[in-house]
Amino acid sequence: MSNTQEGTAVAVEVKEIKVSEVKALLEQGLDRKEIAAFYGKAVAEMARVVWSDSALKNLKKKSAPSIVLINDEVAEASVVAETSVETAGDVADNATEEVEQANIPASPASDSQWQ
16 A cells, blocks of 8 residues: 655745835835735745845835924024025025126226237
């Protein structure tokens, strides 16, 4: 008598994970453990398959600050400082206007030198 067992095929669900989706989840602030839970996979399996990929290897979650410090003791001073700050474009425009205003028409004697 021979004991023969029929080979039973085990269906393995293959989950497709896109790099762009993982990057989007990182941008939303999810960490690697949360992303593994999102896809229903073990952290170790994600580390072996997903995080070892060159496109995702050193990426970390992006996190927005969860707190904002408001210094109410100097609120008026900071508002004044914000209104007096000029942008680089404003400074360049002002400098151009000053140069244009400073242009003095050349005397007729100096015009003859360049002709």
